[in-house]
Amino acid sequence: MLRHLGVKTIVTQSFLKVRPTASMLIGCRRRRQSTRQKVALVLLVFSCQFVHVISEKSPSALTVVESPEASLEGEEDAHVEEGDSEDLDVFHPTDKWKTLKPGHGVPRGSHVRLNLQTGQREVKLGEHQTLKYQIDGQRQGKENTQGPSVNAEELKALKNIKEEVDPKTSDKEEKEALRAQFHPMDELKKDMVKLDMLMESDFQIMSRLVSQFNSSNATVEEKVKALHDLEYLVHKVDNAQNLASRGGLKLVVDALNSTDYRLQESASFVLGSALSSNPVVQVEAVESGTLQRLLMLLATPRPMSVKKRALFAVASLLRHCPFAQSHFLKLGGLQVLGDIFRASGGGALRVRIVTILYDMINEKELISQTGLDPIPDASHNERLRQYAQVSLQPLLAEQGWCSLVPELLASPEHDWKEKALRTILAMMPHCQTQYRKDYALSSSLSALQEQYQELVLTEQVLGDEDGYFGEILALLEMVVLKLKRV
Structure with missing residues (x-):
């Protein structure tokens, strides 16, 4: 027992x-x-x-x-x-x-x-x-x-309860309790409609922003805020195309003619974001006269902030779009950029202009190289035809860019010098004769070589064999080498 x-x-x-x-x-x-x-x-x-x-x-x-x-x-x-x-x-x-x-x-x-x-x-x-x-x-x-006293009857009752629990029933009850905590999407939408909290799509938001911007009762601050919110959305390719197809892009372009500089700056910012890497919107902007409006802002006296945004929009419009580049040259865009480059106090704009020129030269060279596309198709041939109509290099030499670009070598910024050297190398086929006669350029290149040789030694001491200064020194040596070739 x-x-x-x-x-x-x-x-x-x-x-x-x-x-x-x-x-x-x-x-x-x-x-x-x-x-x-x-x-x-x-x-x-x-x-x-x-x-x-x-x-x-x-x-x-x-x-x-x-x-x-x-x-x-x-x-x-x-x-x-x-x-x-x-x-x-x-x-x-x-x-x-x-x-x-x-x-x-x-x-x-x-x-x-x-x-x-x-x-x-x-x-x-x-x-x-x-x-x-x-x-x-x-x-x-x-x-x-x-x-403490223990009741035998209570202990036996607890034991019976534990034995009588049905696992299936318990699982069902847990599922029902969990389901009660959440609601189906249809019910949530109905509740949100009642609370006026229905989620808006990007298209609905853009439509609301455009209506707000176009409202006659809206203040300048409200319009600037609407453009700022719109710029965030048009980074997406589909949103920018929807804006152009619905007429919203035209309203933004019209804002470039506003007398308020804040609206001009904000509208240029929206255009630059919408045009970036978006061929559909680029073609729409060229055909709607956007390029002329932007060049007008650059050619007339405007605050520096407005010109920076306008130049950003022009660069976005020209990049990878030979159709826009051809219209740019016909409209005298290269001359407008030259005037800005020569203007005093345009240091920040100078490097942006040189970058635009280098991108246009480099794109044409890359697309012209054989073997770039494994299987050339109709679109490739069309790009070749369009780039062939862009005669940029002769115009650069004709309008004095062979002497303008080297002026950036006197800048204290290493990044500016790098971009100037790359552009000089890109323009070398049409500017080589002029460069050989430019003794100031030769002297500047020799001084820069000595400077960057010392900087490279400093990098090597610090253990950086392939540093940034080494890249600039390599560009300098390449420019000097090409100038010595007959």
Whole structure:
């Protein structure tokens, strides 16, 4: 019975002594009997006495309860054997044997033994419990105290509930609870419509911004803000094309004629973003007269901020668009850029102008190279035809750009010098004769070589073998080498 309850039972030899009975005394008087018979008689009497003690009904059944310490250590749930319908008091054992009173529960892991002399059950702490209480130092030497009562009926009810849980039902309930936290998209849209929070598409936002910009009641600040928001959207190719197809681009171009410089600057900014790498919008802008408007801003006195934005729009329009480049040259755009370059205080604009010229020269050279397209098609042939109509290099030499570009070499900015050297190399076929006669250019190139040789040595000392200054020095040496060739 004790083994069935999961409680360790220890019966020591000291408790196996039983009091001599009358039968045993009679057996002792018969000394003539053999030793074997005496032993058999003693064992028989002892067995009967042991069975009699075990079979006696105790006042209450032995009950094992889960101790707080056992639950903290993650042991299994205690199996409770019902003894009484009343609440069970938990007996708290110590490291010494104590008598277990009737009606008391035993914590799991305790040692229980039966005292055959008294017929009482005795309990003490198990080995792991004793070690735990010694570490805590809280229960050493304490007498047995009554702990919280445990209701057997409640424990059995909890066990039944745990066994009766249906996993499928539990999963369904969890799914329903999760579904209740979210709503279908259709319901969300209806709710957002009611709250006037419906998400707008890019096209709807642009339409609203264009209407706001075109409103007669809008102030200049409101129009500038609308253009600023519009510029953010037209970086996308589709948005820029939608703006052009819906007539919004024309309204932005018309703003270039405004008398307010803030609107001119913001409109140029929008155009530059919409035209960048977008052939459809580039062609639309050329055909609608956008290029003429932008050149007008550059050719007339305007604040520097306006000219920077206008030059940005021109560069976006000309890049990778031979159709626009051809119109640019016909409209005298190269002369307009030359006037800006020569104007005093145009240092920031100078490097941008030189970059535009270099890109136009480089694009034509790249597209003319054989093998650029693995399988030349109709579009490739059309690009070749359009670039052939762009006669830029002769105009550069004719309008004095062979002497204008080298002026950037006197700039303190390394980036400006790099762009000037690259452009000089690109214009070399048409400017080589003039460069050889320009002694100021030769002197400038020699001084720059010495300067960048020292800078390259500094880079090498710092462990940078292929540094930025090394690239500029390589460009200088290439320019000098080409000037020496006959």
